[in-house]
Amino acid sequence: MDATSFVTFLSAALFVIGALGVLLRRSALLIFMSVELMLNAANLAFVTFAHRWGQLDGQVTVFFIMTIAAAEVAVGLALIVTIFRTKRSTSVDELAQLRG
Amino acid sequence: MTMAEWALLVLLGALSLASALGLLLSRNAVYAALFLVLNFSVGAVIYLLFNAPFLAVTQVAVYAGAIMVLFVFVIMLLGAERLAPAENPPGLAYQRPLAIILAVALLAVAAWALLSGAQIEPSPSVAPRPDSSPQAMGMWLFGPYLLPLQVVALLLLAAMVGALVLSRKS
Numbered sequence: 001m002d003a004t005s006f007v008t009f010l011s012a013a014l015f016v017i018g019a020l021g022v023l024l025r026r027s028a029l030l031i032f033m034s035v036e037l038m039l040n041a042a043n044l045a046f047v048t049f050a051h052r053w054g055q056l057d058g059q060v061t062v063f064f065i066m067t068i069a070a071a072e073v074a075v076g077l078a079l080i081v082t083i084f085r086t087k088r089s090t091s092v093d094e095l096a097q098l099r100g
Numbered sequence: 101m102t103m104a105e106w107a108l109l110v111l112l113g114a115l116s117l118a119s120a121l122g123l124l125l126s127r128n129a130v131y132a133a134l135f136l137v138l139n140f141s142v143g144a145v146i147y148l149l150f151n152a153p154f155l156a157v158t159q160v161a162v163y164a165g166a167i168m169v170l171f172v173f174v175i176m177l178l179g180a181e182r183l184a185p186a187e188n189p190p191g192l193a194y195q196r197p198l199a200i201i202l203a204v205a206l207l208a209v210a211a212w213a214l215l216s217g218a219q220i221e222p223s224p225s226v227a228p229r230p231d232s233s234p235q236a237m238g239m240w241l242f243g244p245y246l247l248p249l250q251v252v253a254l255l256l257l258a259a260m261v262g263a264l265v266l267s268r269k270s
Contacts, residue, residue: 012210017120023199051150054228071259078266
């Protein structure tokens with residue numbers, strides 16, 4: 001097994017752990033962190049393949065993914081704070097209605 | 101890769117998996133956030149091993165720094181660090197086993213795809229090693245990727261305005 005395969009498997013395992021976190025955890029904050037873990041697993045695969053093929057496009061893509069993750073976190077955490085103000089909880093089970 | 105680099109890579113992989121599992125199983129949101137910081141930092145070292153020094157620094161500054169500080173700040177602002185014990189919500193008793201089965205299936209499919217794909221594309225013995233210094237990355241970002249860079253800048257502005265509007269006291 002070469003290093004590329006090793007890190008690709010690691011990336012797949014991290015992605016699956018992130019997906020499990022999204023499915024199993026009930027706190028919106030923990031679900032959000034698991035999504036970050038999945039994004040990071042994808043980044044890891046991008047960097048590995050960029051190294052494997054000797055091209056920088058993968059690294060540039062990772063840079064954009066990081067930027068978009070930052071934007072996503074800003075909006076998502078603002079949403080969680082707003083929801084917490086009315087529901088007094090971050091549990092996703094409490095969110096059963098569309099009205100605020 | 102030399103023997104020492106391999107040993108480091110295996111160690112980093114184990115740390116990465118352990119911290120991800122810590123995030124998955126932790127009962128305290130602040131501990132979970134710190135496990136994620138560890139995971140991101142380990143990822144930065146792996147980036148260094150794979151010829152991506154600019155991304156390694158960005159990973160520490162943006163992910164482990166800015167994003168996780170925002171997470172910890174919100175957790176402490178809301179006082180939401182204590183998490184309710186994991187239990188199935190009423191009427192969703194099948195969810196936990198189903199999620200685990202689906203995760204195992206996803207892992208199996210990914211492993212199968214990687215294993216069968218590896219036979220199609222043999223690894224090049226000597227891959228070119230491009231210049232990935234911050235200067236070279238800058239030439240790429242402001243050269244062929246100028247338009248995506250502008251779009252992403254606009255997106256960041258929109259996200260900032262959106263976060264301000266959402267968290268404003270009405």
